[in-house]
Amino acid sequence: MPAPKQTKAPPVMADADIAIVRIAPETSFKNKAYEALKEAILKMDIYATPEQVMLDERALSERLGVSRTPIREAIAMLEQDGFVKTVPRRGIVVVRRTKTEIVDMIRAWAALESMAARLITTTARKKDITALRDFFKDFGKDRLPQDHVEEYSKANIAFHQALISLSESPVLVDLTNDLLLHVRGYRQLTIGRKDRTATSLPEHLGIIEALEARDTELAEKRARDHTLGLAAYVEAHGQELFT
Amino acid sequence: MPAPKQTKAPPVMADADIAIVRIAPETSFKNKAYEALKEAILKMDIYATPEQVMLDERALSERLGVSRTPIREAIAMLEQDGFVKTVPRRGIVVVRRTKTEIVDMIRAWAALESMAARLITTTARKKDITALRDFFKDFGKDRLPQDHVEEYSKANIAFHQALISLSESPVLVDLTNDLLLHVRGYRQLTIGRKDRTATSLPEHLGIIEALEARDTELAEKRARDHTLGLAAYVEAHGQELFT
């Protein structure tokens, strides 16, 4: 790139790169509708309501103040995610997963997380690994997780997400987040259970130790077994939730 | 449920469940367009063309003989899959993955497949496991894979898909297939390489043996290492493909 001429030049764009990246294209209605509907679906306790939940395009478009077109596109996206299923001339139903499906998802999650653990042992910085302990700093002998289930549950999810992120693998992160969204509503009812919460913390610390020790095989195994334990728990005790 | 009256009843639906599930709702234009576009994208050699490939809604709608509406819904779905990315007022671009992304996907694939192997050792029937050998029955000492790369590549993919299916885990199957679609076009250029093909067959047989022996840990390890080997290979030798 040639140096700027020293003579008085006509007004040109300043040479210094002004910090203008690109005018942010304000998200389209389609994407706004997608986010809004996704959040609404995740928020509603789908497994608590007895009859199946239906969505109505026209009602939604009126509710969100946009036409049906962007709504329909958002629905199409949600259907790809597996959150809803549209039945022609019938309606749009919010998908309920069966217990078997949830267990299956948790197993896949275990697979992805154990791979993340494996990668972390070879690439992550010690500092970042140790930082994982912070998620549980509020819990200990004098403040047991099983006495603060709700709070621990949040820390738990945050820990797992941070763990996966340390792998620096966008694919693992994305896939896991997707799975977590499906399992989540469910977690509120099961993961928080006291009997499991008690064993959860030590297992988490065990994973962190293996990561710090750069023991690839052990870290993978502990991460896998921990989440598979959850799967087994749901399979054994989650019956009543899927009537 | 009350028992049917024994008196001569007026013509009603037969009691025996006739195997009619539901009149198949002939797929909508939206879904047809989705399948058509997906196939077209996968078929085109996206990594061979120098300039980025763009799609045009109007051209597509004319080409497929439908209006833009179902086309746009199909595009929205493909975008969820990560096959295309639409830029407002600019166009729809077919996404190119970088080498790093492909490697990342293969790692995730390895994670899922190793979990499948794990599950198979505890649930699959001996007969079905043994049947996996059939995919390679056309290859041997007198007919080396590296001399029939194209044919072996197909057998290879079929084997992996059959393997995952044996896990009887819909989630693992779906996630793996999705990943495979992204990696596939790529495989044509890399997996078929002679140097790797030579080691592939023995590794496959090793996996099958571990499955037959119901050795959970070993099967998992072999499945994982086999696919991670592919990831390492692409990472090391796939450079020239991503100019």
Next chain:
DNA sequence: TCCTGGTATTTGGTATGCCAAAAATATTCG
């Protein structure tokens, strides 16, 4: 010739309207 404006065109985004199938409701007839 080259730069500058301005104009026409392209392209995705959105709103509307109509259609047919399905469901819900009303009606008719034995």
Next chain:
DNA sequence: CGAATATTTTTGGCATACCAAATACCAGGA
């Protein structure tokens, strides 16, 4: 009264028209 039937309403699918932003193109002037 009850069941079969006709009618209305509901609902997703699709086509079309218009908009605004981004781009491409073109004419005029230094």
